[in-house]
Amino acid sequence: xxxxxxxxxxxxxxxxxxxxxxxxxxxxxxxxxxxxxxxxxxxxxxxxxxxxxxxxxxxxxxxxxxxxxxxxxxxxxxxxxxxxxxxxxxxxxxxxxxxxxxxxxxxxxxxxxxxxxxxxxxxxxxxxxxxxxxxxxxxxxxxxxxxxxxxxxxxx
Amino acid sequence: xxxxxxxxxxxxxxxxxxxxxxxxxxxxxxxxxxxxxxxxxxxxxxxxxxxxxxxxxxxxxxxxxxxxxxxxxxxxxxxxxxxxxxxxxxxxxxxxxxxxxxxxxxxxxxxxxxxxxxxxxxxxxxxxxxxxxxxxxxxxxxxxxxxxxxxxxxxxxxxxxxxxxxxxxxxxxxxxxxxxxxxxxxxxxxxxxxxxxxxxxxxxxxxxxxxxxxxxxxxxxxxxxxxxxxxxxxxxxxxxxxxxxxxxxxxxxxxxxxxxxxxxxxxxxxxxxxxxxxxxxxxxxxxxxxxxxxxxxxxxxxxxxxxxxxxxxxxxxxxxxxxxxxxxxxxxxxxxxxxxxxxxxxxxxxxxxxxxxxxxxxxxxxxxxxxxxxxxxxxxxxxxxxxxxxxxxxxxxxxxxxxxxxxxxxxxxxxxxxxxxxxxxxxxxxxxxxxxxxxxxxxxxxxxxxxxxxxxxxxxxxxxxxxxxxxxxxxxxxxxxxxxxxxxxxxxxxxxxxxxxxxxxxxxxxxxxxxxxxxxxxxxxxxxxxxxxxxxxxxxxxxxxxxxxxxxxxxxxxxxxxxxxxxxxxxxxxxxxxxxxxxxxxxxxxxxxxxxxxxxxxxxxxxxxxxxxxxxxxxxxxxxxxxxxxxxxxxxxxxxxxxxxxxxxxxxxxxxxxxxxxxxxxxxxxxxxxxxxxxxxxxxxxxxxxxxxxxxxxxxxxxxxxxxxxxxxxxxxxxxxxxx
Numbered sequence: 001x002x003x004x005x006x007x008x009x010x011x012x013x014x015x016x017x018x019x020x021x022x023x024x025x026x027x028x029x030x031x032x033x034x035x036x037x038x039x040x041x042x043x044x045x046x047x048x049x050x051x052x053x054x055x056x057x058x059x060x061x062x063x064x065x066x067x068x069x070x071x072x073x074x075x076x077x078x079x080x081x082x083x084x085x086x087x088x089x090x091x092x093x094x095x096x097x098x099x100x101x102x103x104x105x106x107x108x109x110x111x112x113x114x115x116x117x118x119x120x121x122x123x124x125x126x127x128x129x130x131x132x133x134x135x136x137x138x139x140x141x142x143x144x145x146x147x148x149x150x151x152x153x154x155x156x
Numbered sequence: 157x158x159x160x161x162x163x164x165x166x167x168x169x170x171x172x173x174x175x176x177x178x179x180x181x182x183x184x185x186x187x188x189x190x191x192x193x194x195x196x197x198x199x200x201x202x203x204x205x206x207x208x209x210x211x212x213x214x215x216x217x218x219x220x221x222x223x224x225x226x227x228x229x230x231x232x233x234x235x236x237x238x239x240x241x242x243x244x245x246x247x248x249x250x251x252x253x254x255x256x257x258x259x260x261x262x263x264x265x266x267x268x269x270x271x272x273x274x275x276x277x278x279x280x281x282x283x284x285x286x287x288x289x290x291x292x293x294x295x296x297x298x299x300x301x302x303x304x305x306x307x308x309x310x311x312x313x314x315x316x317x318x319x320x321x322x323x324x325x326x327x328x329x330x331x332x333x334x335x336x337x338x339x340x341x342x343x344x345x346x347x348x349x350x351x352x353x354x355x356x357x358x359x360x361x362x363x364x365x366x367x368x369x370x371x372x373x374x375x376x377x378x379x380x381x382x383x384x385x386x387x388x389x390x391x392x393x394x395x396x397x398x399x400x401x402x403x404x405x406x407x408x409x410x411x412x413x414x415x416x417x418x419x420x421x422x423x424x425x426x427x428x429x430x431x432x433x434x435x436x437x438x439x440x441x442x443x444x445x446x447x448x449x450x451x452x453x454x455x456x457x458x459x460x461x462x463x464x465x466x467x468x469x470x471x472x473x474x475x476x477x478x479x480x481x482x483x484x485x486x487x488x489x490x491x492x493x494x495x496x497x498x499x500x501x502x503x504x505x506x507x508x509x510x511x512x513x514x515x516x517x518x519x520x521x522x523x524x525x526x527x528x529x530x531x532x533x534x535x536x537x538x539x540x541x542x543x544x545x546x547x548x549x550x551x552x553x554x555x556x557x558x559x560x561x562x563x564x565x566x567x568x569x570x571x572x573x574x575x576x577x578x579x580x581x582x583x584x585x586x587x588x589x590x591x592x593x594x595x596x597x598x599x600x601x602x603x604x605x606x607x608x609x610x611x612x613x614x615x616x617x618x619x620x621x622x623x624x625x626x627x628x629x630x631x632x633x634x635x636x637x638x639x640x641x642x643x644x645x646x647x648x649x650x651x652x653x654x655x656x657x658x659x660x661x662x663x664x665x666x667x668x669x670x671x672x673x674x675x676x677x678x679x680x681x682x683x684x685x686x687x688x689x690x691x692x693x694x695x696x697x698x699x700x701x702x703x704x705x706x707x708x709x710x711x712x713x714x715x716x717x718x719x720x721x722x723x724x725x726x727x728x729x730x731x732x733x734x735x736x737x738x739x740x741x742x743x744x745x746x747x748x749x750x751x752x753x754x755x756x757x758x759x760x761x762x763x764x765x766x767x768x769x770x771x772x773x774x775x776x777x778x779x780x781x782x783x784x785x786x787x788x789x790x791x792x793x794x795x796x797x798x799x800x801x802x803x804x805x806x807x808x809x810x811x812x813x814x815x816x817x818x819x820x821x822x823x824x825x826x827x828x829x830x831x832x833x834x835x836x837x838x839x840x841x842x843x844x845x846x847x848x849x850x851x852x853x854x855x856x857x858x859x860x861x862x863x864x865x866x867x868x869x870x871x872x873x874x875x876x877x878x879x880x
Contacts, residue, residue: 020432028378028430033370034363036553037431038504039585043818046504074363086361093353093784096792097226098360099367099504099553120831127826131818133504133554134226135795136788137829 005066007032008076014063022066023047023058026073034074034102038131045130048103049073055110074102077109084150085109088143096134104130108144117148202325204287204333206258207237207280214308214322216241216248221259222269223525224252224356225503225555226792227848228785229269231354233277235347236781240281240340243321244308245347250355255527255547262549263526265560265668267749267846270781274844275339282337284328291328292319307346342779349840351784356551368523368550369508369582376510379571379581380434381411382441383423383591386811387664388448390422395442405429406437409574411567417627418526418533418561421591421665425571427579435584451811453663455597458808459495462599465658466618467493473637474644477652482614486605488692494602494680495873497805499595499669500815502823505553506588507564511571512578513538518545518569519578523552525560533562534569556796557668561593589821590813593667594806596621599658600680604650606692612703615650617643620658621676624666634660642677642748647715649706664808670796671852674748678853679860679874682744686861687870696861697726697743717776717839718747721754724774724838729756738762739769740866744857750845751777755794755854759862764877766863768798770832771855776839777847783837790835790851797855799824802877 003014007030014025026032026049038046040059047058050072051065077083085105088094095101104127111118111126118126123144132140203209209217218234234250253259261272285305292310293300302313309318342349359365384390391410396403406428413422424443428434483489509522511534518538520530527549531542538545552559568581583591598621607613623639626632637644640655669675685703689696700722707715722745735741738760745754758770773790780786803822807814815821860871 017432020430024430024432028432031372033366033372036367036505037369037582038506039817040435041585041817041819044504044585074361077362081358081362089361090353090357093357093788095226095354095357095360096228096788097504097552097554098356098365101360102363105361124827131504131823131825133502133556133796133823135792135824135829137795137824137826138791138833139788140826 003067005068006070008072014067018064019062021059022049022061022063022071025063026058032073032075036099036102038100038103044100045107046100046103048106048130050106050110053110053113055107074106077105083109084147085112085143088147088150092139092143092146094136094139094143096136100130100132104132104140108147112144112148112151116151118144200326202284202288202329204284204329205280206253206256207277208241208284210243210321210325212322212325214247214320216243218248218250219253219259220250221253221262222273223262223264223527223549223552225264225525225552225559227789228354228782229264230356231352232781232785233269233273234355235352236274236277237281239345239347240278241284242305242307242346245352247308252549254549255531262528263560265525265557267751267848267850270844270846271750274781278339279337282339283334286334286337287328287331288321288324290331291324295319295324295327348781349779350782352782354785365551367505367508367553368510368521369505369553371510371521371550371580373510373512373521373578376578376580377427377429377575378431378434379425379427379568379579380431380438381423381425381567381581381583381587382438382443383421383587384445385590385813386447386451386453387421388450390446390448391424392444392446394424398440398442399437400440402433402437402440405433407575408437408441409571411570414537414566416533416536418529418563418566419537420563420567420570425567425581427571427575431582447811450663453808453811455498455806455808458663459497459597459599462597462620462658462660463493463495465620465660466599466601470618470656470658472654472656473640474655475653479614479616479652479654482607482652483603483605483616485607486613487608488606488688489603490688490691491601491603492684492687492872494600494676494683496598496676496679497807497875498597498664499800499804500589500592500806500821501556501558501669502588502821503552503554503556503558506583506585507559508582509562509565509568510578510580511565511568513569513572519548520545520565521548521550522562522565523550523555523559524562524565525552525555526562529560530562530565533566537566537569556670558593561667585818586816589815589817592806593627593665595669595675596623596666596673598676600676602680602684604684604688606688610694610702611706612648612650612688612699614652615648616654616656618656618658619643620660621673622660622662622666624668626662626666632662634658639673642674643681646681646747647707647709647711647718648703649708650703663811671748671849674746674849674853675800675856678744678746678748679857682746682854682857683860683872686742686864697722697731700745714747717752717842718745720838721745721752721774721776724836725754725756725772728774728834728836729758729770729772731756738866740862740864742858742861742863742865744854744861746850746853748850748853751775751847751850752839753850753854755858757855757858757862759859759866761863761866766802768828768830768859770830771834773833773835773851775835775837775847775851776842777837777850778842778844779840780837781844786837786847787835789847791833793851794833794855795824795829797852797859798828801856801859801874802828803875805875
């Protein structure tokens with residue numbers, strides 16, 4: 001059984017401790033630093049990545065779980081930073097310190113795939129697991145709504 | 157007086173810049189040793205000071221000397237340079253300056269960046285513009301008043317000939333640097349006052365912004381740490397026998413308490429090839445602690461003690477008139493006690509840095525608010541000159557005052573020294589939560605009276621809380637006149653006033669936390685005024701208006717500006733409007749860090765369910781450098797205010813912090829955020845002042861007053877829902 005996984009379109013082989021959370025595998029083993037550590041308990045969402053297209057908390061996902069699957073991180077969300085969410089995030093000047101924003105964007109990207117035309121309440125419910133200590137939530141809401149509209153969601 | 161306090165303590169203890177008074181940094185001081193000789197050696201060009209370089213091809217680099225932690229300073233200050241320099245923002249690259257006195261004071265706190273650096277930055281740019289204009293005039297052999305710099309070129313006013321900045325760079329670099337360059341008039345501003353997009357947004361949304369935790373250098377090891385649970389304790393023994401298969405993969409290092417205010421509390425570090433291994437090994441260690449003299453600290457009992465201290469006569473620190481007589485004679489009299497808990501900063505990026513200690517050099521890459529303090533502290537730790545410590549300032553993933561105190565950097569240095577390699581140390585969330593420099597818990601007691609004419613005729617204000625001074629002086633027994641400054645200086649018309657303090661001995665490390673003592677002062681003062689007004693059957697806004705309007709003290713401008721933000725917020729929020737059953741309106745106004753904010757809150761209360769619908773904020777921080785960034789600061793202040801008002805408190809039992817992570821230190825999530833936060837800036841004719849902190853103090857009291865309006869329930873202790 002091959003212990004390979006795909007990260008942003010590139011195949012990599014896992015060596016060593018397969019119980020290592022995907023977060024630390026990405027950050028320390030692959031030196032991909034876009035995915036952030038915030039809590040280590042799945043409480044803050046800063047480490048959110050996509051595993052076969054589904055948003056997961058990388059701090060709670062052993063790298064063994066990702067073997068044979070595809071991982072998408074913020075670095076791979078789009079080729080050139082033009083995912084509608086990345087554009088809307090900049091247009092709304094969402095980030096303050098910016099540290100949590102990769103996780104926010106990755107959570108929102110999965111959410112909009114499942115719900116392309118969300119209501120305000122649905123946006124809040126979807127994003128409740130992502131903490132921003134700077135308090136950029138008002139702009140996160142706006143950016144998600146803008147991106148949904150851009151992506152052709154029938155937003156009210 | 158926390159802004160002053162911060163500067164005093166910080167500088168007295170640590171900074172070479174101790175002689176520099178806020179707002180009066182001599183331009184010459186920033187330009188020492190620069191000029192032609194300092195132009196970037198790699199490429200010729202024009203760099204008469206530390207803040208910009210124009211290359212022969214016109215490409216322009218701007219340096220920010222202050223630390224970026226999300227407040228947008230690395231856009232706002234370089235934009236001021238760019239504006240006066242008349243460079244094209246599209247051709248500008250912004251870099252963060254390493255720790256270096258050529259940038260002036262870099263330690264970033266007390267909402268001082270704008271206060272201290274706005275004018276020096278403008279002068280740095282204006283000096284360059286004048287030199288470029290002079291170079292063009294010389295080239296054309298015309299008087300300098302016939303030329304004009306405009307958007308990256310100098311034009312001849314008569315025939316519109318032009319020379320690009322790049323073409324002028326080399327000649328401009330030969331010219332003398334003007335000491336007092338002429339600054340633009342406001343109508344000529346190109347970037348100042350405009351909602352310029354932050355320079356770092358593009359990098360953030362693709363995950364390329366590099367924070368302290370993200371630094372990788374060749375040969376680097378990763379580390380984890382656990383700290384002594386109680387201040388003043390130490391490691392008694394470390395049993396490594398449980399390491400098992402990890403024994404071969406890690407190095408265990410005991411870190412001693414480093415006896416400086418920003419030194420390590422002491423603990424045990426583990427160094428490995430990756431963070432996960434280090435964290436796992438740390439859990440397998442059996443560590444015995446000597447908990448030291450503070451091992452009985454219990455925050456609930458301590459707060460109860462503080463309440464006792466403020467409900468009994470205290471030590472007078474400031475007085476005018478005869479408070480006792482005025483209280484006695486008052487037509488309406490009221491007394492109340494307010495309590496607040498310890499707070500943790502909890503930035504999303506825990507404490508993190510990479511340090512490489514070698515025999516001949518020491519290099520630091522840190523998320524920090526205080527690069528020059530790092531130089532002092534590591535200099536002391538390593539027995540080297542501060543200037544020999546190289547500090548690269550990385551983006552800080554939030555800070556809020558915590559990353560002013562870089563104990564974590566000193567720990568990374570200790571680990572690097574022990575293992576002989578660069579070490580990246582990132583604290584776990586649990587360590588971040590339990591090893592803070594906390595916002596003081598506090599008790600305040602206010603007694604006041606309204607006389608027959610409706611004046612607030614007496615105000616007795618007693619406060620007890622462990623002050624930040626305890627960090628610098630272990631014999632400190634509580635706050636004094638300096639710490640009460642932000643009560644004493646509120647511009648209220650109160651003829652009989654007395655401030656008193658009660659004892660409060662610190663049992664943990666206390667630090668600056670966004671807005672510092674103004675959090676509890678703003679809370680107590682504004683809630684008390686609301687209570688007093690209602691007891692006197694007056695409208696709280698009318699009473700506040702009277703308190704400001706009748707002010708006859710030394711700072712009439714202060715009363716006028718406070719009144720103006722109050723009126724603006726009341727107007728924006730529609731003070732006095734009808735709201736549905738179960739809804740309520742509340743207002744608060746506060747002066748801090750030389751800026752003025754007022755907030756009006758619209759809340760809905762249904763049993764224990766509290767829903768903030770709308771917040772209207774009026775701000776006077778003088779001329780706003782970037783209205784979009786300033787608005788974001790106010791939005792953030794509201795959201796941080798929601799957390800401290802409703803949910804967050806650090807609690808101690810047996811000397812140690814009970815909280816550990818976001819489940820029991822529940823900072824604000826999106827579902828608690830109002831749909832509407834409106835922000836207006838007034839008083840822009842005034843001198844620019846800071847806004848990182850002044851928004852925080854007004855939210856909690858406005859909310860508490862609104863809750864009373866909605867439900868008749870008066871909360872006097874924060875947080876109202878409780879944490880753990």
